[in-house]
Amino acid sequence: MSTHTYRTLDVPVSGGSLRVGVWEPEDATDATPSVLAIHGVTASHLAWPFVVDQLPGVRVIAPDLRGRGRSNELSGPAGLSAHADDVVAVLDALGVDSLPVIGHSMGGFVSVVLAHRHPDRITRVVLIDGGLPLDVPAGLGAEQLVSAILGPTAERLSRRWAGVEDYIAGFWREHPAFAEVWSEELERYIAYDLVPEGDAFRPATSYQTTVDDTIDMNTGTALPEALASIRHPMVFLSVPRGLQNEEPGLYAPDHLQNVLAALPSVRHIALDDLNHYTVVMSPQGAAAIGDVLREEVRAGTPIAGR
Numbered sequence: 001m002s003t004h005t006y007r008t009l010d011v012p013v014s015g016g017s018l019r020v021g022v023w024e025p026e027d028a029t030d031a032t033p034s035v036l037a038i039h040g041v042t043a044s045h046l047a048w049p050f051v052v053d054q055l056p057g058v059r060v061i062a063p064d065l066r067g068r069g070r071s072n073e074l075s076g077p078a079g080l081s082a083h084a085d086d087v088v089a090v091l092d093a094l095g096v097d098s099l100p101v102i103g104h105s106m107g108g109f110v111s112v113v114l115a116h117r118h119p120d121r122i123t124r125v126v127l128i129d130g131g132l133p134l135d136v137p138a139g140l141g142a143e144q145l146v147s148a149i150l151g152p153t154a155e156r157l158s159r160r161w162a163g164v165e166d167y168i169a170g171f172w173r174e175h176p177a178f179a180e181v182w183s184e185e186l187e188r189y190i191a192y193d194l195v196p197e198g199d200a201f202r203p204a205t206s207y208q209t210t211v212d213d214t215i216d217m218n219t220g221t222a223l224p225e226a227l228a229s230i231r232h233p234m235v236f237l238s239v240p241r242g243l244q245n246e247e248p249g250l251y252a253p254d255h256l257q258n259v260l261a262a263l264p265s266v267r268h269i270a271l272d273d274l275n276h277y278t279v280v281m282s283p284q285g286a287a288a289i290g291d292v293l294r295e296e297v298r299a300g301t302p303i304a305g306r
Contacts, residue, residue, distance in 0.1 A: 002049075003056045008070075011063075011093040013086045015076035019069055020090050021045035023052045023060040033301040034059040034096055035293075036087065036122075038114075040105030040130065041213060042153055042205040044069030046189040047104065051280055054290035058297055061099075063090050065110070067209025069192065078209045079216040080223060084114035091121055098123050100300030102293060104280050105130040109217045112234075116226030124300035125234040126293060129276050132227075132236060132263070135255040136218050146214045149250075153243055157207040160200040164191045167201070176245040177275050181282035189281070227263060235267040235296065236260070237289055241275035249276055 004023040011018045025032055037060055039047045045062035046069075052060045064071040065083050076082070087110070091099070098121050103111030108131025115122040125131075136148060146154045161167040164187075172178065172190050194201040217223060238256060242249035251259070260268050271279065271288050279285040 002053060004052055004060070009093070010070075011090050013066070013074070013089045014082075015066070016071075016074040018066065018071045018074070018086055018090060019045070019064040020093075021048070021062045021064075022094070023048075023062075025057050025059060027057075028059060032057065032059050033297055034061060034094075034099045035297050035300075036091070036099055036101040037062040038083075038087065038101065038103040038107030038110050039065065039068070040107055041150065041210055042068065042157065042203070043105070043107075044189065044192055044204070046185075046192050047281055049185045050283055050286035051102070051289070051293065053283075054286045054293060055297065058294075061090065061094060061096070063087060065107075067206040067213075069204055072195065072204045072206055078212045080110055080113040080213070080220065081117060083110045083213075084117050087114055088118050088121055097121070098302055100124040100126065100296050102126040102128065102296075103131055104128040105276065106213060106217060108132070108236075109223055112226045113222045115232050115234075116222075116229065119231055122232055123302065124296050125232050126296050127234065127236045127266075128279055128289065129237065129239050129250055132251070132256075132259050132266070133223070134218060134250060135252060142211050142215055145218060146211050149214060149218070150210070151243065154207070154210065157203050157205055157210065160197065160202055161194065163201060164194060167194055177243060177277040178281075179245070181278050181284065183282070186281060230263070230265050233267075233296075233299070234265065235269060235292065237269050237271055237279070237292065239271050239274040239276060239279045243276045245275045 037048050044064050048062050066074040100123050101111045108127035112131045195204045274285050
């Protein structure tokens with residue numbers, strides 16, 4: 001049984017409101033440590049329940065990034081800097097001065113830029129299979145870039161569904177990443193991802209926002225500028241398999257070795273027997289990263305009066 005209570009709130013940001021999930025320890029006080037959790041490119045804040053269970057006594061703050069979840073109708077441009085500024089508005093709304101950040105997939109890229117743009121709001125950075133440069137061929141157009149990185153995940157965004165059961169049966173139930181780790185939490189995540197469109201339903205994630213963000217992650221200037229001036233303790237957790245449970249995953253060993261060699265301050269931890277999704281969206285994955293997350297939250301929680 002979870003030791004947290006769950007609620008949501010809407011935070012005003014440029015172009016509308018950002019939906020935010022908050023998991024609060026049952027015995028929370030003003031001194032309760034907090035951590036910020038930033039989800040992946042087509043995900044939502046409901047990607048995090050298994051990770052929350054690994055953080056007893058910790059408040060977990062997790063927004064739906066603009067263009068996703070119940071933040072999917074926000075107007076205005078996306079991109080890593082826009083997401084970083086949105087997240088600071090969330091911290092302001094909740095009265096949080098500074099805290100550690102955990103970023104999964106695209107959330108890792110947002111976390112790196114957040115720490116660079118707003119260094120006084122972040123104490124430590126945990127990157128989970130994202131946030132470091134990907135090995136992407138040069139010269140790809142926008143659509144090619146999205147397809148090369150996301151594959152069927154991007155194609156899903158253009159499809160329409162009769163309802164949750166159709167969505168599960170038509171895409172998720174046979175997804176190779178989740179074949180061995182199906183759960184009630186995953187079904188809630190899937191149901192939350194659907195929004196009505198006429199007589200049908202569509203995934204909440206905006207395809208155009210996904211394109212804009214993917215381009216910015218791979219060809220924009222915000223990430224390289226942030227990585228060139230890392231000033232916070234940063235740990236990168238990698239997994240061996242990718243979005244379709246394939247090997248190698250997003251970070252092939254040779255490429256990752258070269259990236260880490262150029263970023264000697266980043267601590268690397270290689271995890272076994274997990275894929276890009278299950279590292280956070282399964283009990284096994286959350287348990288595998290739990291010790292690291294608890295260590296980083298302890299080290300990154302500001303001490304009162306200092």
